Amino acid sequence: MKRTHWGKDVKVVALGSRSLLCSNDQVLYSSKTNKKSSRRSEAEITELCLDMQKSKVSGTKRVNNGDEKKKAKQLTCCPYKASSDAISTLALHSLVRPSDIEDMANLGKASHTCSYYASRAALAAAEVVVLPYNTLLSKQARESVGLSIKNSLIIIDEAHNIPETLRNISSCTISLAVLEAALSQLLAYIRKYSDRLAGRNIFYLGQIRRILVSMIKYIKKRPTTSQQQQQQQGTTRKEMMAAVALMFTLKLDNINLFSIVRYLEKSRLSQKLLGFVNHTAATAEGEDTANTSEPKKKEFMSKHISSMSIFETFIQRLTGTSREGKIIVEWPSSTEGEDSTKQSPTYRFVQIHSASQLDNVVEEAHAIVLAGGTLRPFTHVAAELFGDDIDVMSAASTAEGQLARNYDQLPNKSSSIPSSLVQVTPRLTTFTCGHVIPQSNVLMACLSSGPTSHKLDFRHTSRSTNEMIDELGRSVLNLCSIVPKGFVVFLPSYNYESQVFQRWRATGLLSQMSKKKSVHREPKNSRDLEASLARYSSEASTTKDGALLFSVMGGKMSEGINFADDMARCVLVAGLPYPDITDPVLKEKMQSLDKEYRNTGSIGITGQAYYQNLCMRTVNQSVGRAIRHANDYAVIVLADYRYSSDSRIWSGLPQWLKRGGSVPRQSDAVFGKVTKDITSFFADK
Numbered sequence: 001m002k003r004t005h006w007g008k009d010v011k012v013v014a015l016g017s018r019s020l021l022c023s024n025d026q027v028l029y030s031s032k033t034n035k036k037s038s039r040r041s042e043a044e045i046t047e048l049c050l051d052m053q054k055s056k057v058s059g060t061k062r063v064n065n066g067d068e069k070k071k072a073k074q075l076t077c078c079p080y081k082a083s084s085d086a087i088s089t090l091a092l093h094s095l096v097r098p099s100d101i102e103d104m105a106n107l108g109k110a111s112h113t114c115s116y117y118a119s120r121a122a123l124a125a126a127e128v129v130v131l132p133y134n135t136l137l138s139k140q141a142r143e144s145v146g147l148s149i150k151n152s153l154i155i156i157d158e159a160h161n162i163p164e165t166l167r168n169i170s171s172c173t174i175s176l177a178v179l180e181a182a183l184s185q186l187l188a189y190i191r192k193y194s195d196r197l198a199g200r201n202i203f204y205l206g207q208i209r210r211i212l213v214s215m216i217k218y219i220k221k222r223p224t225t226s227q228q229q230q231q232q233q234g235t236t237r238k239e240m241m242a243a244v245a246l247m248f249t250l251k252l253d254n255i256n257l258f259s260i261v262r263y264l265e266k267s268r269l270s271q272k273l274l275g276f277v278n279h280t281a282a283t284a285e286g287e288d289t290a291n292t293s294e295p296k297k298k299e300f301m302s303k304h305i306s307s308m309s310i311f312e313t314f315i316q317r318l319t320g321t322s323r324e325g326k327i328i329v330e331w332p333s334s335t336e337g338e339d340s341t342k343q344s345p346t347y348r349f350v351q352i353h354s355a356s357q358l359d360n361v362v363e364e365a366h367a368i369v370l371a372g373g374t375l376r377p378f379t380h381v382a383a384e385l386f387g388d389d390i391d392v393m394s395a396a397s398t399a400e401g402q403l404a405r406n407y408d409q410l411p412n413k414s415s416s417i418p419s420s421l422v423q424v425t426p427r428l429t430t431f432t433c434g435h436v437i438p439q440s441n442v443l444m445a446c447l448s449s450g451p452t453s454h455k456l457d458f459r460h461t462s463r464s465t466n467e468m469i470d471e472l473g474r475s476v477l478n479l480c481s482i483v484p485k486g487f488v489v490f491l492p493s494y495n496y497e498s499q500v501f502q503r504w505r506a507t508g509l510l511s512q513m514s515k516k517k518s519v520h521r522e523p524k525n526s527r528d529l530e531a532s533l534a535r536y537s538s539e540a541s542t543t544k545d546g547a548l549l550f551s552v553m554g555g556k557m558s559e560g561i562n563f564a565d566d567m568a569r570c571v572l573v574a575g576l577p578y579p580d581i582t583d584p585v586l587k588e589k590m591q592s593l594d595k596e597y598r599n600t601g602s603i604g605i606t607g608q609a610y611y612q613n614l615c616m617r618t619v620n621q622s623v624g625r626a627i628r629h630a631n632d633y634a635v636i637v638l639a640d641y642r643y644s645s646d647s648r649i650w651s652g653l654p655q656w657l658k659r660g661g662s663v664p665r666q667s668d669a670v671f672g673k674v675t676k677d678i679t680s681f682f683a684d685k
């Protein structure tokens with residue numbers, strides 16, 4: 001917006017989470033001296049902020065005369081939100097010119113005013129709103145920030161993420177600890193108000209109690225001997241079932257969940273319980289007793305979200321169709337790390353098909369533009385987002401076929417690919433276009449063997465052998481000598497990345513690499529991402545030898561990060577990141593796609609095609625990090641013998657990269673030929 005002529009006139013507001021926009025360092029960090037390691041989590045920041053909202057005190061308050069400890073603990077309201085005039089002024093100021101999240105956060109810090117609430121205050125006057133997927137796609141989230149999308153034009157970038165985001169929004173997890181808290185609160189509430197409750201209320205509260213007791217009993221059930229053995233080996237035990245099957249298993253099949261959901265909504269039981277619990281806790285605190293109605297907590301539970309509201313959401317999900325979602329009951333192994341939340345067994349509702357979840361946005365908006373570089377094949381997107389509409393599925397299939405035929409008829413496929421606008425149905429139009437760069441600015445090379453002619457085979461069965469890891473290391477080491485400036489290597493998983501580093505450290509390959517380029521790794525923690533990227537970027541662009549960066553496909557750096565110009569003169573993708581085929585949710589999705597494909601007479605996509613597309617989309621996202629503008633240039637190396645031997649993999653690569661080429665010959669994919677091509681490519685630049 002800033003770079004367009006509209007930037008002068010259009011009022012733009014960027015919405016973000018508290019962790020991005022909070023102006024209060026005392027809330028953001030638990031230590032004043034070490035900000036880097038003491039940054040609080042999103043949930044903790046929200047909890048502290050909401051705690052402060054409840055306080056009316058604008059200074060330190062003495063609770064008990066002379067009790068210094070209590071005095072220190074007492075929360076005060078946030079000084080950055082103390083003045084509503086200051087919030088309004090910051091909101092108006094932010095609308096003067098387009099500001100992004102960083103600008104907004106800086107404005108808040110500079111003016112000692114809360115950027116988070118100021119951005120919400122600016123919403124009413126904004127003409128363009130920039131916001132995260134979650135806030136846009138969830139009706140509840142939109143309502144909570146006061147955002148209406150009625151008749152709006154919505155542009156969603158990187159739209160391939162939408163199905164996953166919709167699935168995440170619709171999924172719901174309830175742990176044993178939350179179930180126990182909900183039951184404990186419910187029992188305390190019934191005890192307190194039993195004389196005043198009407199018969200209908202007593203009936204429904206009894207039914208809710210029965211569901212909670214059954215769920216707790218089932219999830220606490222001791223695993224059998226063989227399951228215990230599984231747990232000793234560090235494996236999480238999982239059971240997946242439809243909602244109906246769960247109700248039978250819990251012996252609750254005679255309960256009408258729809259009427260329970262209606263009761264929970266109408267009675268506002270969860271809000272009542274939250275008020276009741278907070279009142280009980282406050283009274284207990286006043287009486288200086290440690291007794292509250294919450295059980296001993298082992299995991300983080302917000303004081304501002306009642307356990308009953310999580311139960312209510314879970315029960316709502318159970319009333320959907322079994323095609324849409326399933327329930328996974330998980331008993332984590334006792335050896336699964338330090339995270340206490342993972343120790344508690346859980347019921348998890350997972351959304352399998354997300355198509356209907358987009359309806360609430362489609363119905364309200366004037367139009368939606370789904371934009372992205374990895375949205376094809378359209379049949380895949382249609383199956384994900386419009387799977388319930390057979391006409392759209394069929395039309396998307398026709399449009400995809402038409403595009404392929406148009407492309408085949410092009411006289412010179414290697415020249416720029418023409419734009420194509422196709423009205424698929426009266427309500428759905430597709431648009432495709434080529435890449436902005438000339439053909440001479442990109443070199444794509446498939447690499448099927450390394451410098452010692454060892455086959456590059458990154459299938460699960462062979463990629464972890466010392467021979468394979470060493471050959472990959474030798475390939476990267478040799479390429480470091482001919483690639484100028486930045487060189488980014490994408491590996492198929494975090495585990496594999498750790499494995500190769502361990503081996504290269506032991507064999508000395510890593511120290512040889514670091515003599516050619518400074519070596520960087522994708523950080524494990526998202527908080528360190530910005531600083532790591534800044535270090536890599538500076539060394540890649542400003543030092544003579546440049547830098548080498550190891551990242552993970554589908555990881556933090558494979559999407560949304562711009563490796564323009566000297567940041568990546570070469571991107572090497574090692575292997576094919578197929579998702580875990582044993583994942584029960586993926587298996588269920590693939591089976592259901594196969595069934596629909598058969599039932600509709602081959603409209604849509606098969607489960608196998610879906611699986612293949614997921615992998616190729618991840619590859620294409622990584623490849624797309626390089627070449628970010630018309631004058632940029634880079635080499636893309638696809639390292640794995642399958643790239644030059646499997647036509648399904650070849651057909652999943654983007655047209656702008658293949659430029660009309662067919663699957664390369666094996667003799668063109670050997671190390672000597674590839675390094676020769678790369679050397680002459682850079683010699684021309």
Ligand code: SF4
Pocket residue numbers: 018021022023024027048049050052078079080081113114115116117
């Ligand atoms: S009111 Fe604003 S500045 Fe204060 S804690 Fe909440 S988000 Fe942070």
